[in-house]
Every structure is written in structure tokens, then in C-alpha cells.
Amino acid sequence: MSHKKFEDVPFAFFTVSKDGKVKYANFQAELLMDEMSAFGIRRFGEFLLGKINGDNLVFKTPRGTYGIKVINSRKDYEFFVIALDEFNQPLGDIMDISSLQHEIKNPLTVIDGTAQIIAAKAKNEYIEKCAGIIQKESGRIKSILGNIHMLSEMTVTFDEVDLESFINELRDSIKIVYSKIEVRFRVLRNLTVIRADREKLFMALSNILKNACEAQGEGDIEVEVSIDPTIKYMDKEMDRACSMLRIVISDSGPGMDEQVMERLFTPFFTTKNRGTGLGLIIAKEAIDKHHGRIEVNSVKGKGTDFLVYIPSRIHPASGRQN
Ligand SMILES: Nc1ncnc2c1ncn2[C@@H]1O[C@H](COP(=O)(O)OP(=O)(O)OP(=O)(O)O)[C@@H](O)[C@H]1O
Ligand SMILES: [Mg+2]
Incomplete structure (x- = not known):
């Protein structure tokens, strides 16, 4: 069966073999797989098969809720994965x-x-x-x-943010609540100023850091701030491609299994007695509004890295940094 006609349709279309390999993915499907791999679901074919075998045909991502429809399962499995619009509305x-x-x-x-x-x-x-x-x-x-x-109602207002005072404030606010934790910042590439909504970026990083503290309980948590020159963001306002500012928050807590990773950005999902399950959704919304993204790498028993990327929008002509 030719899949050409599915190339530009507005829903994700996959062909998955019975052993869980993705044999064909249209453009929307590639986007969905990229999105899922950022949450640690790299074998998307196996993930889909698991859902179908468990008769669980709906799954959520931070972008929306998806329904799976099997349209042919003779030789291969073929799936429709279609975004349910009514769930996608803000x-x-x-x-x-x-x-x-x-x-x-x-x-x-x-x-x-x-x-x-x-x-x-x-x-x-x-x-x-x-x-x-x-x-x-x-x-x-x-x-x-x-x-x-x-x-x-989250809106962002961009301004130049002095990195040193921002970091000090973040470190102090964590220290007050988690006295057994030391947050160690490492700033690379002589970064002194970033362009962001100070309050919203603070909120996003603070939510991620709090999770790291709660996972680890005590000891050091590393935060590395640098520029990733390999990924570019086309800044229409400044009419140039800019690099991404990368902030990596690493804890050596218990890590997460796939079931938790899968639901990480689902509203109200929490494994804590007193959690609201909104911390990461708020962080994600704030970073999305910065035209950035969050990636997560976690190894059960070893720890978790949250990687936050936002466009580095300081103009080189300012003499400070890219
Ligand atoms: N660094 C981490 N290590 C291990 N698990 C984590 C980590 N970060 C998040 N999680 C898992 O993700 C879940 C959702 O996190 P989120 O911040 O959205 O809500 P919460 O922390 O449970 O509640 P709240 O943020 O309201 O206190 C957590 O309950 C936890 O299971
Ligand atoms: Mg939290």
C-alpha cells in the first residue's frame, strides 16, 4: 500500500510492524515521535503496540490528547494517530x-x-x-x-536579566526550603546576561529544581548554564538565527521509570503525597512561551537531568555574548 497520500495530512500516520518497529511515519508522525522522545519514549512503535494490546487507545502529551485508530492489521499494523481537537484547545x-x-x-x-x-x-x-x-x-x-x-493566562515580557543575581536569588530561595541541599551552578562561556522573562524563567527553573531537591533529599545538585551552538532558533524580531541557552539541572535521586516519564507533563500527575502535579506543566508553559523546550533524561536508580533550552537572544553587538 502506498503511503504517499498520507504525507501531508493533518494527523500522524504510522505503519508499525508486529514486532514494534515503525516502518513508515508521515510528517506529523515524525513530529509526534520527536515530541515523545524528549520524554524518554524512544521506541514509539512498541509504545503504540502496548497501548493497543492494553486496549488503551488514548494517550496524552503536553501538546494534547491523542486517540489511536487501527485501520489495518492484516500483515502489518497500521495506525491512525489523530489529535482530538476538542482536547487540544487551551x-x-x-x-x-x-x-x-x-x-x-x-x-x-x-x-x-x-x-x-x-x-x-x-x-x-x-x-x-x-x-x-x-x-x-x-x-x-x-x-x-x-x-x-x-x-x-501566562504571558511573557522579555528583558535583559543579570545572570549572577538571578542565580543567587534562585539558590537562596531553594536553600530556605531545602536546607540539606546545595545547588551548585556552573556558568560556561562567560555568560553574564540573558534575555528572558525573569519571573517566568525563575518559576520554571524553581519548579524543576524543587523536584530535583525532593527526589534527592540531600547533597549537591548541579546546574550548568551554557550555550548550545548546534541548535539554532530563527529570531524573527532580530532577523537572525540565534543559538540556544541551555540549562541542565542534574540530580542523583532515584530517577524515573517509563510509566512516570510518560505522564510527567500530564496535569495533576504526581507521585507525591502533597504534590499538585502542576509544577512541570507550569515550567513547560513558561519555557514554551520563551520559544524553548524541555528535555528529560532519567536513569532509574541513578538520577535525572532536566535540560531547558531557550533562544539566546542577546545581540552579539552588545559585546556581551551570543
Ligand atoms: N527530578 C525528578 N526525579 C524523580 N521524579 C521526578 C523528578 N521531577 C519530577 N518527577 C516526577 O514527576 C512528577 C510530577 O512533577 P510535578 O513537578 O509536575 O508535580 P509534583 O512535584 O508532584 O507536585 P508539585 O510540583 O505541585 O509539588 C512528580 O510527582 C515525580 O514523580
Ligand atoms: Mg513539582
Whole structure:
């Protein structure tokens, strides 16, 4: 069967042999495989077969939700993998996040206030403890709402960011919470200034660093900041191709298995008792807005590297760096 007619269709099309090898992938399929390999799923054919054999025909990536459709399984398996548009819409287009937030916050404030009164008037420790739990959990809901709101309305404003003060602030903010961790930054290529949205980049790196600290518990976490000259970004504003700034955050925690890697950027996915499962989604949204990307390499039992790339948009004429 000729696959030429599938070359430019707006969905991913694959032919996969029964032993899990991808025999044909159209343009959209290549994009999808690139996206998945950034999350450690390099044998995409085997991944698809696993889904089909487990009768699990829907999977998610940070870009959207995909449905798998088998269109021919006589000699080879042939798959449609089609993006389900309704799932791909930004959350903000489906519902008005601000009003939803408002509707939930109002009763939450009442719950929190009432719990405070109960705690103040409690005649025994147990009641006081229960009221404390209600307050803590309603605080958690508030922070989830805040994160969802931020995700739905994230905008970036680029400015020149002094790298040294940025790094110091990041290191200090981590140290306050994770006192047994030392974050060691290594800055290569004489970088002194980067162009970014300071607050959003801080938030992204801070979320990744927090995960590294929580995974490792104590000791050193390495962060290397450099320029990757091999990857270029076409900066239309500056009308030139620029290199990518690369920030690698390495921990020697327990690493992740494939099941966790697969769901890493799924909203609310967490393996932690008190996690919201939004940290990495926020990091990804912030880096996407910088026209960058995040890659993850993890080895179970050894540790994890998060690689953050953003275009290095400082003009060489500024005399500072590329
Ligand atoms: N460096 C890491 N090492 C091991 N597992 C990690 C690492 N980073 C992320 N993970 C896994 O990815 C999951 C999702 O991370 P994410 O930051 O999105 O949410 P969370 O950390 O669980 O919650 P929150 O960020 O709200 O505290 C984590 O629960 C953890 O299982
Ligand atoms: Mg986290």
C-alpha cells in the first residue's frame, strides 16, 4: 500500500510492524515521535503496540490528547494517530477560568474562616488539629486554583536579566526550603546576561529544581548554564538565527521509570503525597512561551537531568555574548 497520500495530512500516520518497529511515519508522525522522545519514549512503535494490546487507545502529551485508530492489521499494523481537537484547545477557551476561580474561592474563604473560628474555640486538641487540617487543605486548593489561573493566562515580557543575581536569588530561595541541599551552578562561556522573562524563567527553573531537591533529599545538585551552538532558533524580531541557552539541572535521586516519564507533563500527575502535579506543566508553559523546550533524561536508580533550552537572544553587538 502506498503511503504517499498520507504525507501531508493533518494527523500522524504510522505503519508499525508486529514486532514494534515503525516502518513508515508521515510528517506529523515524525513530529509526534520527536515530541515523545524528549520524554524518554524512544521506541514509539512498541509504545503504540502496548497501548493497543492494553486496549488503551488514548494517550496524552503536553501538546494534547491523542486517540489511536487501527485501520489495518492484516500483515502489518497500521495506525491512525489523530489529535482530538476538542482536547487540544487551551483550557481557557473551554471555560472561563477567572469566573470558575471566583466561584470556588468564595466558599473556600468561608470554609477557611469557619475552620479558624473552630480552631480558636476548640476545647480539645483533636478538634483543633482537625480544624488545622481543613485550613491547610483549603490553602492547597487555593494554590491549585492560583496555578491553573496562571497557566491559563501566562504571558511573557522579555528583558535583559543579570545572570549572577538571578542565580543567587534562585539558590537562596531553594536553600530556605531545602536546607540539606546545595545547588551548585556552573556558568560556561562567560555568560553574564540573558534575555528572558525573569519571573517566568525563575518559576520554571524553581519548579524543576524543587523536584530535583525532593527526589534527592540531600547533597549537591548541579546546574550548568551554557550555550548550545548546534541548535539554532530563527529570531524573527532580530532577523537572525540565534543559538540556544541551555540549562541542565542534574540530580542523583532515584530517577524515573517509563510509566512516570510518560505522564510527567500530564496535569495533576504526581507521585507525591502533597504534590499538585502542576509544577512541570507550569515550567513547560513558561519555557514554551520563551520559544524553548524541555528535555528529560532519567536513569532509574541513578538520577535525572532536566535540560531547558531557550533562544539566546542577546545581540552579539552588545559585546556581551551570543
Ligand atoms: N527530578 C525528578 N526525579 C524523580 N521524579 C521526578 C523528578 N521531577 C519530577 N518527577 C516526577 O514527576 C512528577 C510530577 O512533577 P510535578 O513537578 O509536575 O508535580 P509534583 O512535584 O508532584 O507536585 P508539585 O510540583 O505541585 O509539588 C512528580 O510527582 C515525580 O514523580
Ligand atoms: Mg513539582
